[in-house]
Amino acid sequence: MHSETRRTAAAGVGPRLADRIAAGRDLLTGRPVSLYGAAVLRIGYGLLYLVFLLREFPHRAEIWGPDSPWTPALSKQLFEQTGWFSVLTLSDSRAYFELCYALALVTAALFTLGWRTRVLSVLFAVMVTSFHARAIFMTDGGDNLVLLMALYLVLTACGRRWSLDARRHRRRKAGREGERSGVRTQLLDARTTLVTVLHNCGMLVIAAQVCLLYGSAGLYKVQGGSWGDGTALHFVLNLELFRPWPALSHFVDQHTLAIAVAGYTTVLLQVAFPFVLFGRLKYPVLTMLLGMHLGIAVLMGLPLFSGAMIVADAVFLPDRFYASLPRLCRRVLRRTGRPPEVPGPAAGSGTVPAQGGPDRTASRASTP
Structure with a gap:
């Protein structure tokens, strides 16, 4: 009796397991997922790094060039220990560095536009890696995530949407409607399957990287006493190195209850992030994370880090959300194109109140 029950159970498990394997295979090879999300990553990180290079243009020689205190010789010595490589260390010539x-x-701009994305994604990854490795101690660390994403984007089909490549592909497809030979069709199908598998694996790695980042950051904060007693953000707001607007930081620091709640909320969001991605709860979580990163950008003066995290979070929005954006924009433009019936209120300018009381000095620091 028991043997028949076990055989029946085994017979039922077999088909279910086969169905799950088939479903997983179809998900991996059937179609590329999150094409709009990959396009957002390409546009976001390409534009972010382009702005970063333009912002540091007046200081480029001191950070990565011949005038840097971290000389090419020191970089090469570090490369022997870390295994990094940088094309900037191939020559000490100023003309070579400017080139x-x-x-x-140019690479960042063309990658953002999606021109020849397959080749430009590799060049973009080499460029980001080279600049990061050349002066690894000269930046604030905000480009670490950009470096990882640049490497992962090489695997993805990030030029399929919102790109010059997509526009060119549509034109070629419209003008080339002939029959193909059997061998050519098989080769194209094999190439499509390979590209799909690489893309889906790349997007999976990107999602896992973001989840690992948030989860590890939240668990690391839980171990700290300052995050447990709600005083961590107080010390962060009093770090002289990360106070672009001291008056604003002092104003926020005066609201003790608010910064304590913000600290606990930060830990909760980061720890819970990997567990809310498969339900509707992820939308309010992503919205709160957006507010958190905007606060970091303003209060701590870390726009590159905040921008990189905001772009990474955008990959978890579904493609139907991005596909509906053009229709939503057209609807908004139609509404705003009509003459308003009631004039809007005049925009006022907000000012920070005068600060009172002595400024407090941080006795310890914590990273948000």
């Missing part, structure tokens, strides 16, 4: 910098600007 590399100009090439980096």
Whole structure:
């Protein structure tokens, strides 16, 4: 009796397991997922790094060039220990450095536009890696995530949407409607399957990287006493190195209850993030994370880090959300194109109140 029950159970498990394997195979090879999300990553990180290079253009020689205190010789010594590589260390010539910098600007711009994305994604990854490795101690660390995403984007089909490549592909497809030979069709199908598998694996790695980042950051904060007693953000707001507007930081620091709640909310969001991605709860979580990163950008003066995290979070929005954006924009433009019936209120300018009381000095620091 028991043997018949076990055989029946085994017979039922077999088909279910086969169905799950088939479903997983179809998900991996059937169609590329999150094409709009990959396009957002391409546009976001390409534009972000382009703005970063333009912002540091007056200081480029001191950070990555011949005038940097971290000389090419020191970089090469570090490469022997870390295994990094940078094309900027191939020559000490200023003309060579200026050429590399100009090439980096052009590469970031074309990658953002999605021109020849397969080749440009590799060049963009090499460029980001080279600049990061050349002066790894000269930046604030906000480009670490950009570096990882640039490497992952090489695997993805990030030029399929919102790109010059997509526009060119539509035109070629419209003008080329002939029959193909059997061998050519098989080769194209094999190429499509390979590209789909690489893209889906790349997007899976990107999602896992973001979840790992948030989860590990939240668990690391839980271990700290300052996050447990709600005082961590107080010390962060009093770090002289990360106070672009001291008056604003002092104003926020005066609201003790608010910064304590913000600290606990930060830990909760980061720890819960990997567990809310498969339900509707992820939308309010992503919205609160957006507010958190905007606060970091303003209060701590870390726009590159905040921008990189905001772009990474955008990959978890479904393609139907991005596909509906053009229709939503057209609807908004139609509404705003009509003459308003009631004039809007005049925009006022907000000012920070005068600060009172002595400024407090941080006795310890914590990273948000």
